[in-house]
Amino acid sequence: MKFVDEFRDADFGRTLAAEILATVGPGHHYKLMEVCGGHTHSIYKYGIDDLLPENVELVHGPGCPVCVIPMGRVDDAIAVAHEPGVIFTCFGDMMRVPGSNGTLLEAKARGADVRMVYSPLDALRIAKQHPDREVVFFAIGFETTAPSTALTLRRARAEGVGNFSCFCNHVTIVPPLRALLDSPDLRLDGFIGPGHVSTVVGARPLEFIPADYGKPVVVSGFEPVDILQSVLMLLRQLADGRCEVENQYRRVVPYEGNLKALEVMAEVFELRPHFEWRGLGFISQSGLKLSEAYAELDAELRFAVPGVRVADPKACQCGEVLKGVIKPWECKVFGTACTPERPIGTCMVSSEGACAAYYNYGRFARERELV
Amino acid sequence: MTCDEHHCITCGDDGVPMRVLRVDAGRALALCEDEAGAHSSVEIALVDPVAVGDTLLVHAGTALTRLEGAAA
Numbered sequence: 001m002k003f004v005d006e007f008r009d010a011d012f013g014r015t016l017a018a019e020i021l022a023t024v025g026p027g028h029h030y031k032l033m034e035v036c037g038g039h040t041h042s043i044y045k046y047g048i049d050d051l052l053p054e055n056v057e058l059v060h061g062p063g064c065p066v067c068v069i070p071m072g073r074v075d076d077a078i079a080v081a082h083e084p085g086v087i088f089t090c091f092g093d094m095m096r097v098p099g100s101n102g103t104l105l106e107a108k109a110r111g112a113d114v115r116m117v118y119s120p121l122d123a124l125r126i127a128k129q130h131p132d133r134e135v136v137f138f139a140i141g142f143e144t145t146a147p148s149t150a151l152t153l154r155r156a157r158a159e160g161v162g163n164f165s166c167f168c169n170h171v172t173i174v175p176p177l178r179a180l181l182d183s184p185d186l187r188l189d190g191f192i193g194p195g196h197v198s199t200v201v202g203a204r205p206l207e208f209i210p211a212d213y214g215k216p217v218v219v220s221g222f223e224p225v226d227i228l229q230s231v232l233m234l235l236r237q238l239a240d241g242r243c244e245v246e247n248q249y250r251r252v253v254p255y256e257g258n259l260k261a262l263e264v265m266a267e268v269f270e271l272r273p274h275f276e277w278r279g280l281g282f283i284s285q286s287g288l289k290l291s292e293a294y295a296e297l298d299a300e301l302r303f304a305v306p307g308v309r310v311a312d313p314k315a316c317q318c319g320e321v322l323k324g325v326i327k328p329w330e331c332k333v334f335g336t337a338c339t340p341e342r343p344i345g346t347c348m349v350s351s352e353g354a355c356a357a358y359y360n361y362g363r364f365a366r367e368r369e370l371v
Numbered sequence: 372m373t374c375d376e377h378h379c380i381t382c383g384d385d386g387v388p389m390r391v392l393r394v395d396a397g398r399a400l401a402l403c404e405d406e407a408g409a410h411s412s413v414e415i416a417l418v419d420p421v422a423v424g425d426t427l428l429v430h431a432g433t434a435l436t437r438l439e440g441a442a443a
Contacts, residue, residue, distance in 0.1 A: 118411070119411075120431065120432065121412060121414060121432045121433075122432065144430045144431070147430075147433055151417070152414075196428070199436050200435060252428055252436055254436075260416065260417045260418075260419075261417045264416075264417075
């Protein structure tokens, strides 16, 4: 397919890998963080880390929307799903995220009407098909999915669909990046910037990274050639002593973002004073809730939501994985007690989670290396 | 949505290139087809105007941008 095949070209990939090798300085260890879970998935799927020199290390960031949801919010979701007459809709991955008392999938087995959807629009369609039921959409994600939720809520209001509401868990990318950069236990040389988030918000919001923290950023696409080229662009910035936001993903990302998307988000959402992130704790102004104009569609106001904070399981080190402090396989329960079939932590659930990506694509390679 | 080996149950936060088959401009919806041939309704309010044959980048059922040109 056009826009896909040319960015998976193996020969071009090898040429880029050779240029990367020629660009790295000896005696320096480069730590580059890919912010987005989509990048993590591609890196493991295509074995991109195997093409890089040993002194270029990719560190996985907090940009998987499923992985950052704390257990307390899953418990809240399950409580709403058990309300009489509710059809609870969510993306597939979210159904398998464990709360303190099981997953949404297990709630479904116990009789709650939980349904998987691919988009909020699907959830709205279910609401129109079942006017006698309350349909709740479990909204998660960064600025990539937030416009979709916002448009659906605007549509629900315009069409007068009164039995539809949204349990909003949308988050924004800049506050956790700032929290990571302020964290003392992490030394990074540069960032592979989030491609699709930047499609919405533009590359400008990332300018604080070079300006305030002196680290280069390259906004990157998700195909293997995109990621290799972005690594090369970062290494060239470091070699030249430059420090700026570059856009490798120009075919998709306009520097200013999508103004219509920002407009509908500003209409439908407002910032929460603070929001809890799994492993990262509370981060101020990092989460979105429905604005006053859309309060009637807010599931948190329509239903009793327990809102109890739950500590992460002790054995699980998702927090350290999300901060890039440890690699997935360094977690004590990785691949033993915690697997994609029976995950303990969120990073093992989503296909964009670092642990699941490594388990699916790289586990056996790691075992060979250890022998 | 694309269903590859490990990506069938998606969190929805997956950018999928889709081709426009039919446009309902009045409702800001388009019928689109993905690489694997699966059809779905897509919100096009953020990328208006859209023509049949355009390729859109779709996230959670909403087109975020139109893919143009092929240069990396």
